[in-house]
Every structure is written in structure tokens, then in C-alpha cells.
Amino acid sequence: MSDVKPYYTIAVTGLNAVDNPGPGVPVVRSLKEATSFSCRIVGLCYELMEPGAYMHDLVDVCYQVPYPSAGTEALLSRLDYINDKEHIDVIIPNFDAELFSYIKLENELSKRHIALFLPTLEQFEARQKFNLHDFGKRIGLEVPRSINCDTMDDFLGKSDRSEWSYPLVVKGRFYEAYVVHDDGQFVANFGKIAAQWGTPVIVQQFVEGSEFNVIGFGSADSKLLAAVPMRKQFITDKGKAWAGITVSDSRLVDMARRFVEASGWRGGFELELMRGRDGNAYVLEINPRIPAWVYLATAAGQNIPELLVNAALGKEVKAFDKYDVGKMFVRCSWDMIVDQEEFGAFSVSGEKDNRQK
Amino acid sequence: MKINANIAISQSGYIFNPQTGESFSLNPIGVEVIRMLQEEKPKETIVASIVDRYDVTASAFACDLDDFVSLLKQYEMLTDE
Numbered sequence: 001m002s003d004v005k006p007y008y009t010i011a012v013t014g015l016n017a018v019d020n021p022g023p024g025v026p027v028v029r030s031l032k033e034a035t036s037f038s039c040r041i042v043g044l045c046y047e048l049m050e051p052g053a054y055m056h057d058l059v060d061v062c063y064q065v066p067y068p069s070a071g072t073e074a075l076l077s078r079l080d081y082i083n084d085k086e087h088i089d090v091i092i093p094n095f096d097a098e099l100f101s102y103i104k105l106e107n108e109l110s111k112r113h114i115a116l117f118l119p120t121l122e123q124f125e126a127r128q129k130f131n132l133h134d135f136g137k138r139i140g141l142e143v144p145r146s147i148n149c150d151t152m153d154d155f156l157g158k159s160d161r162s163e164w165s166y167p168l169v170v171k172g173r174f175y176e177a178y179v180v181h182d183d184g185q186f187v188a189n190f191g192k193i194a195a196q197w198g199t200p201v202i203v204q205q206f207v208e209g210s211e212f213n214v215i216g217f218g219s220a221d222s223k224l225l226a227a228v229p230m231r232k233q234f235i236t237d238k239g240k241a242w243a244g245i246t247v248s249d250s251r252l253v254d255m256a257r258r259f260v261e262a263s264g265w266r267g268g269f270e271l272e273l274m275r276g277r278d279g280n281a282y283v284l285e286i287n288p289r290i291p292a293w294v295y296l297a298t299a300a301g302q303n304i305p306e307l308l309v310n311a312a313l314g315k316e317v318k319a320f321d322k323y324d325v326g327k328m329f330v331r332c333s334w335d336m337i338v339d340q341e342e343f344g345a346f347s348v349s350g351e352k353d354n355r356q357k
Numbered sequence: 358m359k360i361n362a363n364i365a366i367s368q369s370g371y372i373f374n375p376q377t378g379e380s381f382s383l384n385p386i387g388v389e390v391i392r393m394l395q396e397e398k399p400k401e402t403i404v405a406s407i408v409d410r411y412d413v414t415a416s417a418f419a420c421d422l423d424d425f426v427s428l429l430k431q432y433e434m435l436t437d438e
Contacts, residue, residue: 210377231378247378248363275377325375326365 009086010309011042014094014292015052015059019333020238023094025052026295027305028059033298034306036315042086048347054338056354061086064350072101076108083112090115090312092305094289096174099124117267117312119218119288126263127286130173130200139262141255141283144169144207144274148200152190155203156183167206172197177239179206207284209276211235213244214252215290215297217268217304218260219311225319226304227256228297233328241293241331246300248325252281259286268294268304296329358426360395364434374434381432386411390425394435 010031014022028041043062045053053062063082066074082088091114093102102109103124106116118124126135136143145164149155158164170189171177174197178189193201210231217226229252234243256271268290273281290304297304300323311317346352365373370383372391383391386407393403403422408415429435 212378233378245378245380248375249377326373 006037008037008039008089008309008313009042010039011044011082011086011088011091012059012094013044013046013065013092013098015043015045015050015055015062016047017051019236020240021292021331022050023290023292023294024050025055025058026292026298027092027094027290028052028055029295030298030303030305031309032058034303034309036306036310039309042082042088043352044082044091048343051336053346053352054336054342054354060353060355062346062352062354064346068095068098068101072104075101076105079105079109079114080112083114088114090117090309092290092308093118096288099288115312115314117308119266119269120264123263123265124288127288128173129171129202129285132283132286135263135286136283140258142280143283144205146202146204149190149203150199150201152187155190156186164205169202169204169206171202171204173200173202204284207274207276207282209274211241212247212249212252212273212275212281213241213291213293214256214271214273215268215294215304216256216260216271217307217311218263218265219317219319220266222261222264222266223319224253224257224260225311225317226297226302226307227253227320228300228302228323229253229256230293230296234330243328243330244293244296245328246296246323246325255281255283268308293329296327297323299329300324300327358394358400359397359436360391360429361434361436366391366395372434374432377433379432387425390422391429394426394429 012024012027014024016022017025031039040060041058043053043059044065045062046065046067052059065078093099102116103118103121106118109116130148133143133146166181167179169177169179170193172193176193180186180189190201212229212231214227214229216224219225229247229249230244231247232241232244236242259265270287270291271283272285274284275281294304302320302323307317363375370388372381372383390403400422404415404419407418426435
């Protein structure tokens with residue numbers, strides 16, 4: 001039997017390792033540590049200064065790609081150009097905002113022998129913030145009481161307003177959330193979010209407690225193949241975990257299993273949870289992709305990006321049955337020094353070959 | 358009273374609760390006490406052991422021990438079993 005590993009070309013987005021980091025860099029780190037294959041990495045960047053583009057030991061080549069707002073045709077055209085040069089086997093999109101385009105393009109990319117492993121559009125939409133309350137109810141996951149508001153009066157004028165109490169969380173339909181403590185803060189933050197992200201704005205009852213996240217992976221036949229729960233230990237002002245530790249709470253893994261089995265979720269995901277003072281874990285959000293702390297799960301024994309690549313390519317995949325408890329991550333920021341010629345060449349051509357450096 | 362079996366206690370006094378992910382630091386006497394609780398020693402035995410070796414009255418330490426035990430329960434590290 002040959003022990004030669006297959007060699008894949010894998011394209012990855014989300015290389016923005018900034019204060020609100022994309023998952024691209026830790027996904028690449030995980031792929032480089034895969035035991036079932038070797039790989040080269042094609043970075044797909046929206047911005048020229050995404051730090052991952054300058055990590056020569058992780059990313060082999062980089063290409064600028066059009067923003068999702070440019071439409072799927074523009075993206076497909078750019079991917080065709082890149083694929084002609086790089087012969088991509090798998091693409092791992094890592095941003096919520098681009099998933100719609102990639103789900104739409106899955107068949108077209110499949111014709112070009114480029115594999116993806118993504119949820120269906122229906123699954124993707126069902127767990128959107130503005131659908132989450134009903135979705136949670138349907139599949140038996142507790143979600144804090146929420147309502148979708150097109151105007152402030154949809155909340156302020158509610159007949160059952162007395163049943164709600166501050167603090168509340170005011171959330172944008174895609175990003176951003178503020179905890180508000182009175183009507184004044186509600187009005188100010190509602191307006192800010194509506195202007196930035198449009199409506200509906202989600203108004204949710206605030207739950208006090210400890211924040212946990214679960215990273216997971218659902219197979220093509222609706223089985224939970226991986227799940228690692230993590231408690232946030234250090235949280236930035238943007239609410240992002242800057243440090244965390246794996247925990248052994250089987251109830252959180254069961255929630256991930258229920259989510260996959262009930263929704264048929266296909267691919268990576270993250271449950272954002274709050275364990276309230278009442279002991280219950282409430283789902284605050286379900287992110288439709290691998291989260292930025294994925295490398296902790298890899299270090300704890302579950303390499304989810306490797307699993308995703310194998311699942312996308314139709315290889316046999318097995319469920320992980322354990323992970324190390326008490327494994328921590330501590331994030332850091334690190335100044336890379338970049339030659340201005342390197343940046344300049346990337347900005348002119350939209351392409352960057354890190355192997356030549 | 359029983360310390361939950363999966364609680365990890367290091368020699369240096371670092372305690373990790375793997376279910377909640379919480380961690381705590383204990384001073385040397387705290388470590389001694391939690392070790393005795395782990396061995397399921399009764400309250401009277403723990404008080405006697407500490408009073409024997411440290412300059413503290415039994416009634417004062419018994420109060421401190423009650424506070425410590427209720428904290429451990431609050432942090433889900435100790436059960437009444």
C-alpha cells in the first residue's frame with residue numbers, strides 16, 4: 001500500500017487576521033497540519049492588506065477577488081481566471097457575507113472540478129439572526145426572546161411592552177450588536193444599526209451569564225462529525241474571544257448534535273451560547289461557517305478544516321469522538337514587516353506569489 | 358460533601374473546572390483544605406487538622422470553612438452527596 005499522501009490545492013478566504021479576525025489564517029494553519037493530505041494554499045483576498053496575504057510560510061499565492069456586492073458572475077469570472085492558473089481542488093469560504101454567492105455557485109464550480117462543502121440556501125437562511133428565534137423553537141434549542149423590528153415603534157409601541165425589561169440587545173441583521181439599558185440608548189443604537197445594516201433590527205432580551213461557543217461540523221447525511229465547546233476567557237470590546245479554553249460540557253455538544261440532526265446542516269458552523277444564571281444555555285447566534293478560533297479545536301484533536309476538505313472531495317470521513325479538555329488559546333497581534341515593493345506589486349496586479357520571496 | 362471527580366487541582370493551587378471552564382487560585386491553606394475535602398474528610402476532622410497546626414481558633418476556622426464550602430458549591434465544584 002502506498003503511503004504517499006494526496007496533494008491538494010485549496011483556496012481560502014478570510015485572511016484578515018485583524019482585531020475582529022476572519023477564520024482564514026487558522027484554517028490554513030489547520031490544513032498545513034493535516035495528516036491525510038498535503039496542500040498548497042491559494043489565498044483569496046478582498047483587501048490588499050489582509051495580513052494572511054503576507055504570511056509566506058502559510059499562503060503560497062494570493063489573488064484579489066471582487067466583493068460579494070459585485071455579484072456572482074463577477075466572482076465566477078475571477079475564480080475562472082484563478083483556476084486556470086492554480087487548478088483549485090477545494091474552496092473554503094470563511095465569511096458569512098460571501099456564503100450566499102458560493103452556495104449559488106456550487107454547481108458551476110463543481111463543473112470545473114472545484115469542490116465546496118456548504119449548507120443549502122434554505123439551511124443558511126433558517127439560522128439567520130432574524131429567523132433564529134423561530135428556528136430555535138422548531139428544533140428545540142432555547143433562544144432568548146426576540147422580535148424583528150422594521151421601526152423603533154415596533155418595539156416601543158408594543159402592547160406587551162411591560163413584559164420586556166432592560167437590558168436588551170439591539171442587533172443588526174448581519175453584524176453589530178449593542179446592549180442597551182434605557183429608551184434613550186435603545187433609540188440611539190436602533191437608529192445607528194438600521195442606518196448601517198438596514199432592517200429588520202433584532203431586539204432581544206439580554207441574558208446574563210457566561211459565554212460559550214461550540215465549533216462543529218455536519219456531514220452530508222446530517223450527522224455531527226466534530227464538536228468542541230469553548231468558554232471565552234478574554235473578550236474584546238467587539239465581543240470577540242481573545243482567549244478561550246476547551247470544556248467538557250456534554251450538554252453543549254448535544255445542542256450542536258440537535259442543530260445538525262434537525263436542520264441537516266452540511267459543513268462547519270459555530271453556536272454562540274450564553275449559559276444564564278438559571279443554568280440553561282441560550283443560543284445567541286449560529287454562524288454558518290468555521291469560526292476564527294478553529295485552531296484551538298485542531299490543537300485539541302479535531303482538525304475540522306481537514307475534515308471539511310475530505311468531505312468536500314467525497315473521501316471517507318469519520319466522526320471525532322474526543323478532544324482535549326483544558327486546552328487554551330491566547331490570541332496575539334504581531335507586526336509583520338513588509339517590503340513596500342511587495343505591497344505595490346500586489347496592488348497593481350491583484351496577484352501575489354509568496355513562493356518567490 | 359464531595360469534590361466533583363473531574364475537578365483538576367494542581368500542586369501549586371490552581372483549580373480547573375473542566376465543565377464550566379472556570380479556573381481559580383488557592384493559597385496553601387486552601388489547597389490543604391480542598392485536598393481534605395477530596396478525601397471526603399468530615400468538617401470536624403478538617404477543623405481539627407487546621408487548628409492543630411495553625412494559630413486559629415476552632416470557631417473562627419469553622420466559619421471560614423463554611424464560607425469556603427459555600428463558594429465551592431456556588432462554583433459547582435462541591436456537591437452534598
